[in-house]
Amino acid sequence: MQVLNNVKRALLGDVTQEKENPILERRYEEEPYSEPGKTEEFRKKILNASMQNLKSMQSKKNRPKAMAYFDKIVTGSREEEIKKSGKKVLGYFCSFIPEEILYAADVIPIRLCAGSFDTMDVAEGILPRDVCPMVKSSFGFKVLGLPLMELCEIAVVPTSCDAKKKMGYYLADYMPVWMLHLPHKKDSDKSVKLWLEEMYDFKDAVEKFAGKKISKKALEDSTKLLRKRTDAFRRFLELRKAKLIPISEKDFLLVVYVSFFDDAERWTKNVSLLCDEIEKNIERGIGVHSKDTIRLLLTGSATIWPNFKILDIIEKAGMAIAVDQSCVGTWHLYEPVEVEEYSLPGLMQAIAERYLSPSICPCFTVNDDRFDNLTELIKAYEVDGVIYHILRLCQLFDMEAETVKKILEKENIPMLKVVTDYSKEDVGQLSTRIEAFKEMILIREEGEK
Amino acid sequence: MITAGIDVGSVTTKCVLFDGKKVLGKALTQTKADPNLAAEFVYKKALEENKISKEKISFIVSTGYGRRAIDYGNTSVTEIMANATGAYWVGCPKGEIKTIIDLGGQDSKVIALEKGGHIRNFVMNDKCSAGTGRFLENMANVLGVSLEELGSFSLKSKNPIAINSTCTVFAESEIISLISKRAKKEDIIAGLHISISKKIVHMARELGVREPVFFDGGGSKNIGIKKALENALGVEIYVPENSQFIIALGAAIVAFKLATKQQK
Ligand code: SF4
Ligand code: SF4
Numbered sequence: 001m002q003v004l005n006n007v008k009r010a011l012l013g014d015v016t017q018e019k020e021n022p023i024l025e026r027r028y029e030e031e032p033y034s035e036p037g038k039t040e041e042f043r044k045k046i047l048n049a050s051m052q053n054l055k056s057m058q059s060k061k062n063r064p065k066a067m068a069y070f071d072k073i074v075t076g077s078r079e080e081e082i083k084k085s086g087k088k089v090l091g092y093f094c095s096f097i098p099e100e101i102l103y104a105a106d107v108i109p110i111r112l113c114a115g116s117f118d119t120m121d122v123a124e125g126i127l128p129r130d131v132c133p134m135v136k137s138s139f140g141f142k143v144l145g146l147p148l149m150e151l152c153e154i155a156v157v158p159t160s161c162d163a164k165k166k167m168g169y170y171l172a173d174y175m176p177v178w179m180l181h182l183p184h185k186k187d188s189d190k191s192v193k194l195w196l197e198e199m200y201d202f203k204d205a206v207e208k209f210a211g212k213k214i215s216k217k218a219l220e221d222s223t224k225l226l227r228k229r230t231d232a233f234r235r236f237l238e239l240r241k242a243k244l245i246p247i248s249e250k251d252f253l254l255v256v257y258v259s260f261f262d263d264a265e266r267w268t269k270n271v272s273l274l275c276d277e278i279e280k281n282i283e284r285g286i287g288v289h290s291k292d293t294i295r296l297l298l299t300g301s302a303t304i305w306p307n308f309k310i311l312d313i314i315e316k317a318g319m320a321i322a323v324d325q326s327c328v329g330t331w332h333l334y335e336p337v338e339v340e341e342y343s344l345p346g347l348m349q350a351i352a353e354r355y356l357s358p359s360i361c362p363c364f365t366v367n368d369d370r371f372d373n374l375t376e377l378i379k380a381y382e383v384d385g386v387i388y389h390i391l392r393l394c395q396l397f398d399m400e401a402e403t404v405k406k407i408l409e410k411e412n413i414p415m416l417k418v419v420t421d422y423s424k425e426d427v428g429q430l431s432t433r434i435e436a437f438k439e440m441i442l443i444r445e446e447g448e449k
Numbered sequence: 450m451i452t453a454g455i456d457v458g459s460v461t462t463k464c465v466l467f468d469g470k471k472v473l474g475k476a477l478t479q480t481k482a483d484p485n486l487a488a489e490f491v492y493k494k495a496l497e498e499n500k501i502s503k504e505k506i507s508f509i510v511s512t513g514y515g516r517r518a519i520d521y522g523n524t525s526v527t528e529i530m531a532n533a534t535g536a537y538w539v540g541c542p543k544g545e546i547k548t549i550i551d552l553g554g555q556d557s558k559v560i561a562l563e564k565g566g567h568i569r570n571f572v573m574n575d576k577c578s579a580g581t582g583r584f585l586e587n588m589a590n591v592l593g594v595s596l597e598e599l600g601s602f603s604l605k606s607k608n609p610i611a612i613n614s615t616c617t618v619f620a621e622s623e624i625i626s627l628i629s630k631r632a633k634k635e636d637i638i639a640g641l642h643i644s645i646s647k648k649i650v651h652m653a654r655e656l657g658v659r660e661p662v663f664f665d666g667g668g669s670k671n672i673g674i675k676k677a678l679e680n681a682l683g684v685e686i687y688v689p690e691n692s693q694f695i696i697a698l699g700a701a702i703v704a705f706k707l708a709t710k711q712q713k
Contacts, residue, residue: 433529436529440568
């Protein structure tokens, strides 16, 4: 225990002296189970899965050329770059961690939520069987010592869903873990206050971790930098409204996924280039799906690179996803930090607000914002149907499905609920359901004509 | 004009020939390992038995889990679509069908129809075999009873025994232990039917059960399940004649509609 505590002190200073130690304790004396000998083998497996995705994505007609940049980053060039930069690296989960604070301290943030089927197996011996695939997959990266997890000196886990809460506990056996206290009743004053305090604590901890103070200027600069990223992203999302679908959901999710670990400024530049190209394509009437393709909205549990199983099936059935409502897609980068007053407290206030109140994660007890957002998206993107994707054992999304179903019935929008995981064994059954969904939508539309 | 529908199911493959007004012929075989072979077999059998030559068939539509595995057929539709089409055409004495329950070999599903027979919504079991024909087949094996006998056995039961597991593996050991405790076969079988119908009832509730309810697929020939479903849902259920051919018939009807469109 002593060893790890020393590591923590080195990383974060002796936080214990000032207030409660926010870093989780390692549970056991002995070294945790790991499989460093398999790192190379799995690195290859993961690369293969990425390559396979890319191959099918690159073969699609009218794919914007500017996607080449994202293809390059996702297949590995970023790892070496981060190592060479010599900067501190912090890993995090979910969509609640203020990257503004990290950039202000010159720390590189990496979002660690993983979608790899290959890494689940090794995690299964350690985590209980009945844990969602996303947590198993992410945890497997640590056990196997894989990039980019391995670059992170600390992991920040918000107390979002139960799986994430307890994963922090397991992860703490391997590396320092900070559990960020995310309140679950987001609209109450108490929660807002607690979250703001949590943001200040986070800033303190990051300063210690980085070994430098965050000045008002630095925070202002990083906020402005990331504001540009949000603006570029919003432009990208606007373009998706085109009648002729200008980009596939797979490409869209890849672009967002790359933002999890890419340099924000360079990412922003490349998204702008992509948008320029898409804009021209729209003007010229060029799209990636034909005019009458059924437009769907995908909502529910995260579909993280390279687990594009459900997207493959939808694509094969000849339908298109016009937009998603997902924490690894549309809503990860969507909200801007709206600063009213450029002082340190003003900035902190704005940052805290951005990461709590507009969030639509199902971990919030009352989540009406998600439902309102859903109906807005359906109208704005003129979708014909909704695919509600649930990763097996993801209770929160499963339990919200009932509400969504009721709302969509009222809106007269058909919805298909699918419960699945990262394995390929149910592809046949899922295909039947998704094809039947298509037949159902087509007949409906015929009836309306 | 004559068309054919071929339903390649996980356990059996069926073929129906249709002329726009009535069924001209039908055939059934076990799918076994080769869906293609099974499809060809039923198709030829249906033609030969009814002395119809191949040239007369203007359109073939395949359906079922193996619909893509077979080499011929002009196009395919999902078994959900085929089922809705077939059931709506066959109809039921109580009026326009609103709900279809289908119990097949590997899948069970519930389809809600709106006016005109259009699919309003549907639910299918997920990848495990609980609540499907496969499950019953396994249990019949354990009990040393044939699949066809299950229904009549269950009717004899006065005290159905609750079977708690819907998982095939666990249910099997539960039954073995019941047998060793000398429980009556008919009570165990009746209990199994209740347990399977519960799975289906959960799916049906998701959609909301509206009458008339139509029950088809291989499992619908089992009177025990029909009774158990009626008890659990509190409604009367209609099982048509030749209920395991409804999906193949639906495919043949879709084929007829498509062929008519093409001719225009
Ligand atoms: S939905 Fe919420 S809890 Fe789940 S991964 Fe996304 S942000 Fe985290
Ligand atoms: S929200 Fe669902 S999928 Fe995401 S980590 Fe939690 S349990 Fe897993």
